[in-house]
Amino acid sequence: MQGIRGSDFLCFQQxxxxxxxxxxxxxxxxxxxxxxxxxxxxxxxxxxxxxxKDQEMFSSWDSxxxxxxGKMRDGVPLYSFDGRDILRxxx
Numbered sequence: 001m002q003g004i005r006g007s008d009f010l011c012f013q014q015x016x017x018x019x020x021x022x023x024x025x026x027x028x029x030x031x032x033x034x035x036x037x038x039x040x041x042x043x044x045x046x047x048x049x050x051x052x053k054d055q056e057m058f059s060s061w062d063s064x065x066x067x068x069x070g071k072m073r074d075g076v077p078l079y080s081f082d083g084r085d086i087l088r089x090x091x
Contacts, residue, residue, distance in 0.1 A: 011081075018082065039061045044060060058072065
């Protein structure tokens, strides 16, 4: 995959392949990039984190790393780009 850039590009390609627009990045960190830094500082408190069906998973990027230990909202699925619930559907 050629590191984080390659993974980010793969996310971009998969999103475009199913007609999604916007920014899609791999949820990965390394010595050169920590997870917190992949979202602009000005967006960390105000933009919710949603799944592909626009259901809110976290109230903000900051809440992913906040006091609740990064716990996702109960009952909100996490979808792959092809629409499968990756926590419940078999591969």
